[in-house]
Amino acid sequence: MNANGQVPAAVDAAATSAPALVVRDLEKRYGRGDGAVTALDGVSFEVARGSVVGLLGPNGAGKTTALKSALGLLLPDAGTVSVMGVDVASDPKRAYRHVGAMLEGARNVYWRLTPRENLRFFASLQGLPQTEARAAYHDQLLETVDLADRAGDSLNDFSQGMKQKVALACTLARETPVVFLDEPTLGLDVEATRNLRERVRALADEEGRTVVLSSHDMDVVQAVCDRVVIMNEGRVVADDEVDSLVGLFRTREYAVTVDGSADTVRAALDGAFEPTAFRELAERTAFEVTVPDDRFYDLTDALRGAGLQVSSMSAVEPDLEEAFLRLTERGGETPRTAERVAPTPGPEGER
Numbered sequence: 001m002n003a004n005g006q007v008p009a010a011v012d013a014a015a016t017s018a019p020a021l022v023v024r025d026l027e028k029r030y031g032r033g034d035g036a037v038t039a040l041d042g043v044s045f046e047v048a049r050g051s052v053v054g055l056l057g058p059n060g061a062g063k064t065t066a067l068k069s070a071l072g073l074l075l076p077d078a079g080t081v082s083v084m085g086v087d088v089a090s091d092p093k094r095a096y097r098h099v100g101a102m103l104e105g106a107r108n109v110y111w112r113l114t115p116r117e118n119l120r121f122f123a124s125l126q127g128l129p130q131t132e133a134r135a136a137y138h139d140q141l142l143e144t145v146d147l148a149d150r151a152g153d154s155l156n157d158f159s160q161g162m163k164q165k166v167a168l169a170c171t172l173a174r175e176t177p178v179v180f181l182d183e184p185t186l187g188l189d190v191e192a193t194r195n196l197r198e199r200v201r202a203l204a205d206e207e208g209r210t211v212v213l214s215s216h217d218m219d220v221v222q223a224v225c226d227r228v229v230i231m232n233e234g235r236v237v238a239d240d241e242v243d244s245l246v247g248l249f250r251t252r253e254y255a256v257t258v259d260g261s262a263d264t265v266r267a268a269l270d271g272a273f274e275p276t277a278f279r280e281l282a283e284r285t286a287f288e289v290t291v292p293d294d295r296f297y298d299l300t301d302a303l304r305g306a307g308l309q310v311s312s313m314s315a316v317e318p319d320l321e322e323a324f325l326r327l328t329e330r331g332g333e334t335p336r337t338a339e340r341v342a343p344t345p346g347p348e349g350e351r
């Protein structure tokens with residue numbers, strides 16, 4: 001719950017049932033002629049209300065350009081964005097009332113004010129009255145970023161990391177239904193990172209707010225996000241639940257140990273599979289092998305045919321980092337695996 005004990009920020013009538021964020025067919029090129037860079041090449045995705053969605057991609061994938069377009073800070077060449085049902089291009093002020101953003105490199109806080117004064121200031125800009133409940137909410141936010149004991153000190157003496165924490169708390173103090181966080185854990189220490197993870201989940205689970213999070217920290221993304229949208233070279237290459245993306249690769253890579261030599265394994269599998277990471281143990285050989293779903297029994301048959309007895313076989317547990325690397329490793333070309341996770345048109349389920 002927020003300072004009012006309810007879902008924050010009044011939502012206007014047009015916005016009552018639309019998804020929190022709808023991005024449709026966004027295109028953006030920077031520059032002209034030979035030097036032009038295509039930053040967004042037909043980007044579409046939706047974010048359901050009350051969910052936490054990670055926007056991921058390697059450097060230059062177009063994440064910041066997409067977020068800036070969603071905030072109306074940048075005009076796309078084509079496509080539309082709506083926030084809580086409000087079209088950003090035709091009604092930017094109304095759309096902006098629904099969204100708070102902390103963009104990388106833009107830490108807009110007032111150095112002469114204290115953290116508590118900053119929070120009050122950003123809340124009042126949003127038209128939120130100063131109540132006791134709101135003051136208590138601000139204390140909670142300062143706890144989250146581990147600055148409760150510095151709440152009354154001037155920011156002038158704060159380190160960069162501390163100012164960033166204040167900026168994060170100020171973004172949340174606007175109590176907007178949608179929050180964009182660009183690299184929110186950059187520069188945060190372990191304790192503050194853990195608090196932030198919990199706070200982000202609480203924003204969605206307890207306050208019903210929607211968070212779009214861009215981060216290179218896959219542990220954070222895997223821990224807090226319901227879904228991820230992965231971009232590469234200006235396109236969406238995956239849009240799915242975190243568990244599904246990780247699961248895409250779950251049954252594919254196996255760690256195998258057989259009774260027999262590495263040479264026998266190579267002779268049995270080479271040409272048909274690509275065994276790697278060989279380790280010869282006494283009388284046994286351990287190796288890893290990637291197997292397409294429909295060829296698992298070809299693998300076991302080939303080993304058995306060579307007289308090799310399998311003493312252990314386990315799926316190598318992938319994580320989001322592994323999924324991310326596999327989905328983006330092939331440059332601009334959409335990876336084959338992503339065809340299974342490409343976004344399907346149609347509304348997201350409301351939570």
Ligand SMILES: Nc1ncnc2c1ncn2[C@@H]1O[C@H](COP(=O)(O)OP(=O)(O)OP(=O)(O)O)[C@@H](O)[C@H]1O
Nearest residue numbers: 030037038039057058059060061062063064065066
């Ligand atoms: N103002 C600009 N002028 C020219 N090219 C730009 C500009 N801003 C971004 N680009 C280019 O557009 C592409 C997408 O950049 P963008 O910053 O959106 O990517 P990103 O995914 O946010 O990357 P990062 O993770 O490094 O922040 C890149 O090739 C980048 O060089």
